[in-house]
Amino acid sequence: MRPSGAKNNFLPPGLVSNLQEVLSSRKGGAQNQPNNEPASSSSVPHDAGEVDNTKPVILVTNGDGIESPGLTYLVDALVRQGLYNVHVCAPQSDKSTAGHSFTLKETIAVTSAEIHGAIAYEVSGTPVDCVSLALSGALFSWSKPMLVISGINKGSSCGHHMFYSGVVAGARESLFNGVPSLSISLDWKNDECQESDFKDAVSVCLPLINAAIRDIEKGAFPKCCLLHVEVPKSPLTNKGFKLTKQSHWSPKQCWQATSANRNPAAGHFLPNQQSIGIQLAQLGRDASAAGAARRLATQKKNLEEVESVGVAGKSDPNRKVKYFRLELLEKKQEEGDEDLDYRALENGFIAVTPISLVMHVEADVHAAASEWISTALEVEQ
Numbered sequence: 001m002r003p004s005g006a007k008n009n010f011l012p013p014g015l016v017s018n019l020q021e022v023l024s025s026r027k028g029g030a031q032n033q034p035n036n037e038p039a040s041s042s043s044v045p046h047d048a049g050e051v052d053n054t055k056p057v058i059l060v061t062n063g064d065g066i067e068s069p070g071l072t073y074l075v076d077a078l079v080r081q082g083l084y085n086v087h088v089c090a091p092q093s094d095k096s097t098a099g100h101s102f103t104l105k106e107t108i109a110v111t112s113a114e115i116h117g118a119i120a121y122e123v124s125g126t127p128v129d130c131v132s133l134a135l136s137g138a139l140f141s142w143s144k145p146m147l148v149i150s151g152i153n154k155g156s157s158c159g160h161h162m163f164y165s166g167v168v169a170g171a172r173e174s175l176f177n178g179v180p181s182l183s184i185s186l187d188w189k190n191d192e193c194q195e196s197d198f199k200d201a202v203s204v205c206l207p208l209i210n211a212a213i214r215d216i217e218k219g220a221f222p223k224c225c226l227l228h229v230e231v232p233k234s235p236l237t238n239k240g241f242k243l244t245k246q247s248h249w250s251p252k253q254c255w256q257a258t259s260a261n262r263n264p265a266a267g268h269f270l271p272n273q274q275s276i277g278i279q280l281a282q283l284g285r286d287a288s289a290a291g292a293a294r295r296l297a298t299q300k301k302n303l304e305e306v307e308s309v310g311v312a313g314k315s316d317p318n319r320k321v322k323y324f325r326l327e328l329l330e331k332k333q334e335e336g337d338e339d340l341d342y343r344a345l346e347n348g349f350i351a352v353t354p355i356s357l358v359m360h361v362e363a364d365v366h367a368a369a370s371e372w373i374s375t376a377l378e379v380e381q
Helices: 013-026 069-081 127-135 166-176 196-218 276-284 289-308 341-346 363-380
Strands: 057-061 085-091 110-115 118-123 147-154 181-186 225-231 241-243 252-258 323-329 350-356
Touching: 057 069, 057 127, 069 085, 069 110, 069 118, 069 147, 069 181, 069 196, 085 127, 118 127, 127 147, 127 166, 147 166, 147 196, 166 181, 166 225, 166 350, 181 196, 196 225, 196 350, 225 341, 341 350
Parallel strands: 057 085, 057 147, 085 118, 147 181, 181 225, 241 350
Antiparallel strands: 110 118, 225 350, 252 323
16 A cells, blocks of 8 residues: 555645735735835745654655656655654655756746655655755755665666766755765566565665664764665565666667647747647746746747747748657666676665766876876976
8 A cells, every 4th residue: 555645636736825915915915015115035844744853854855756656655764663754855746867957047836745754845856955955944944864865766876877867966966065965766677576675675675774863873884975875676576786887888869850739848948839738837846926927928939939940040830840759678787796786786786876076087098198298288288
């Protein structure tokens, strides 16, 4: 049985707020604010839940979104243990391939959510937004958590996929801010896995999580890296934890041409195809109707600029627009080192890969670059 996920209003929270404000003003509710000054953005209330200061604080985020089973099972297990104050700050939608991107020059919406008794918020942004906001002191009452856990996400993030991975980025952002972190992924296979595998993945990872908290309190947990955990597709039959190295594994990127009719986002590029649904969604992402109006005006201006690009900057009515869709496909790897992340995962181990913030350059690579630079500069001179 799947734990209940976050409970949300059907309409976007920003739109609900807009409607409530209009109704309130019509009923004379505006008289409750005699100074007529807009609320400051810094007035966002801290969490109102009761926090036991004797328990360590754990922050949970992910890349798949707040309603994903990996996160709900993980939070449920942490809460049931009764050992920690569990807080959640996760994307409201799937951001599993957002990488280490964050939202700039746009307002993000933060909505309270009910999830297994934890203090939880969903964010209309990326995993990095979630962690950065949570650690900023603007959302939660605590200064910083003992540990940040990002996951459990659906699908492997081995090798080069870590650069695209939202779940790894969430943990990396935590490390940027000096907070120890874990990221966890389940090696999901569509034809072989089922939702209960997330619950099993949680059960095999709990000992590692508990050990991490224990050693953080003792000062014995590694401070120079985060630990990325890959759980095999059948978690309960795993062969144990294995320390691994990041491989060069990467999925095959397959771009397919598609028609505008089949592309749900096609209307985003053409003003005359913008539906009321898209406009309402845009309204919901802003804190006020005025902000939404500015967003729509800016969007239309940008669209006009895009459409006007042609030869010598003039509009070109004959300009053709094509649409493509990316799919990630698995491909066979040739690396034979058994200590690589994906190899350990294939062999049934729980792969634990340390990820440092410092990009280490191997000696032979450094020597080759040094030789080329010296030669290139000599030729130029």
